[in-house]
Amino acid sequence: EFWKVLALLYFPALYSPLLACAGPRHRLGYAAGTLLAWGHCGAQAWHRAQCPLAPKIHGLYSLLSHVPALLSLSLLSLWYPARLLRSLRNGDSPELRISGKSYYREYLKALLSKRDRKGSSVRIDESLSSRIRSYLLSYIYIPEEGFRIPLKLVVSVTVAVVAVYQVAVLLLVAVVPPLRIVRAGMTKDVVVLLVQFGLVPSQGAAVPGDLEQELRTARHFLWALEVCYICSLVLCCLLTCAMLLRSLGMHRSNLRALYQGAVLDVFSKAHILRPSRESLVCWMAFSSFQAAFACLGFLIQQVIFFLCFVAFTFLVVIPLQLGTSSPLFGIIRNMWPFWLTLVVAALMQHLLAHFQFLEQHSLQKEITNRRALYLVTFLLFPTNVLVGAMAAVWRVVISGLYNAVHFCRLDISLLHHGVETFDPGYRTYCHYLRVEVSQCHPLLKAFCFLLLQPGRPEPPAPPRDTQLEEGLQLMHPKHPAAGRARSRRVRARWCVAYTLLHNPSLTASRKTALADPAANGAQLGAPGP
Structure with a gap:
């Protein structure tokens, strides 16, 4: 061990x-x-x-x-x-x-540029096709000029994709070859048992010599099961990769907001963006958490979508192919009064609310016929209980599918805003952002590189005339141009340092030692008695 x-x-x-x-x-x-x-x-x-x-x-x-x-x-x-x-x-x-020096310069240039952004104008009358196109493009990460995703995020997403690929290959190899072996070795004796249990429909007596059609049907069922498994596996891979790419776009939006100091645009409450013990632990475990959550979410999706594919295939597709009655169709046909009651009740409530219980005034609508409204509410209470039961089932289905699909994303919480701290994945992501923003702010590094830049080399002095007097040769005349260049350079560096100290969006990115007056260049007075 x-x-x-x-x-x-x-x-x-x-x-x-x-x-x-x-x-x-x-x-x-x-x-x-x-x-x-x-x-x-x-x-x-x-x-x-x-x-x-x-x-x-x-x-x-x-x-x-x-x-x-x-x-x-x-x-x-x-x-x-x-x-x-x-x-x-x-x-x-x-x-x-120097790693990333060119990127920090590009970030500073893009931040200080006066160009109008292409997405500044928003069209109000946007068509449905353009909205669908923009929604689909949101799941494709498109690099933007002047902004680069941190390397750890790219590595985390890459590791998660590789881990999902390994799990998908393992699931494919563990299930598909045994299904093919079982389908190839299917005999009439096994078909007799399947017919007796009602798993395979039979046209006549279940005699081993008369089961050729049942044998082909059983093999067709196994082939359909294999197709359902492969289709669900491919769908889960595509959904997981799409969610990981979508998370890259959210990472970029969150980092850009935190770089600008908009903490409340990312977190539900104000946070101090400084590293701590828990933040460092979460920063170290972020890539591992991303891979683990992606693999577990992939397994959950595989189970759910495989069951959905199997139910749709064996309850809808295969009965239509064989021309037999499906249990699902039988349930729907026998319960038609129930479904008709729900549809009529919902439609009647919408019509009454529109024509009888609302009255249009000059600029707003007012409730009218209140006694009739109370009476209809009381009479339709049992019917609305049934409608509520169906809505509750639909809520369970939608919430389960949503949580299963978005389980691999750490940038969003699957819990409510009040209890999102109990989500370990989202808490790890929040602490990771704190460390990343406080230590790798591109604007801070760009100004630091400007401070570290060497000055421009001064032009060589012209050769002195040897015929001048000895007193003039001993003099060292000052060049006013060099003095002005040096003063401009000193003034520019002091402006950069002043910006670093007083920019509120960079407060969390500075070292805590800068809060000390002695660290900023101030002289400490004598201690009082």
Whole structure:
């Protein structure tokens, strides 16, 4: 058991040197990363080709389950040599080692630009097709100029997609091949049992010699079950990926709002965006939580949609194909007075409310015929109880489907606003945002890079005339242009520092030491007696 626990650290310890080679941004690191990437990629390919236990699960499972690892290692095998060649060509200058410097400059330029945004004008008379198009486009993450999603969010979504892929492959291999084996080995003796239990319809006597039609029907049922399983699996994969892409758009909106200081636009109540012990723990566990929630939500969706597909297929599609009566159709046909009563009651209430109980005045509507309204309310109470029961069933179905589909998203809470802190996924996401915004504010880093920029090199002084007097040679005349340039540079840096200190949207991004007067350059007075 101890070795099983230590096995959880095997892959992080194995691949951590490969990822650490990109940290120094030096040619030696890129060279080591190239060798490690090539070695890992070759070892994975050789292991997949020579593994003797691969066919025990399924012939293609070993290959399909390692496709993400092979693709990632192949990408690193190309990325490290490209970075190495770029480093050899341009050199290891300190400017190139600063991560994200160009992005922070672009963010500052986009923030200070005076261009009108394309989405500033909103059309009131928007058509239905354009609204549907905009709703569908909201599930597709489109990069915007001047804003970049943090790397940890991209890695978290990628890891979640890979984890869902692994679970989908495992579910596919665990169910579909056994179903095919059962369908191929179906015999008439098994069909007799199915006919006796009423699972397969029979045209005549259940004699083993006269069950050819029943045997074909049983195999057709198993084939339909396999199709339902594969369709539900594909639908769950598409829904999970769509929800993860939608969460990227929500991440961008939340980060942009927090960068601007609009805390109440993201959280239900005001929060201080400073790191804490719980925030750091949630920041470390965010990617793992995203993968775990995505896999569990995928399993829940698979169970729900598989049952829905099976119910629709065996209660609607197959009875229509075979020309037999469906139990669902029989229930609906026998309960037609109930459904007619509900429809008539709902329609009558809407008509009475529109024509008898509301009276149009100049600018508003007023309630009229109050005695008749009370009488109709009392008479329709039992009928409305039945309508309420149907509405309650519909509420359970809708809430279950909504929660199952959105279970993989950590940026929204599945609980009410008052008790959303009991949602561990949403609480982890909120603490992650606190750490990300307080430590990686792009505007703060852009101004810091402006402060760290070296001044412009002064032009070389002209050669002095050797015929001048010795006293003039000993003089050091001051250049007024250089003094003015230096004063402008000092003034600009003081303006940047003043902006960093007094911008309210950057208050949570500053270090807490800046609140000390001594840290800001003020002199402390003598302590009082």
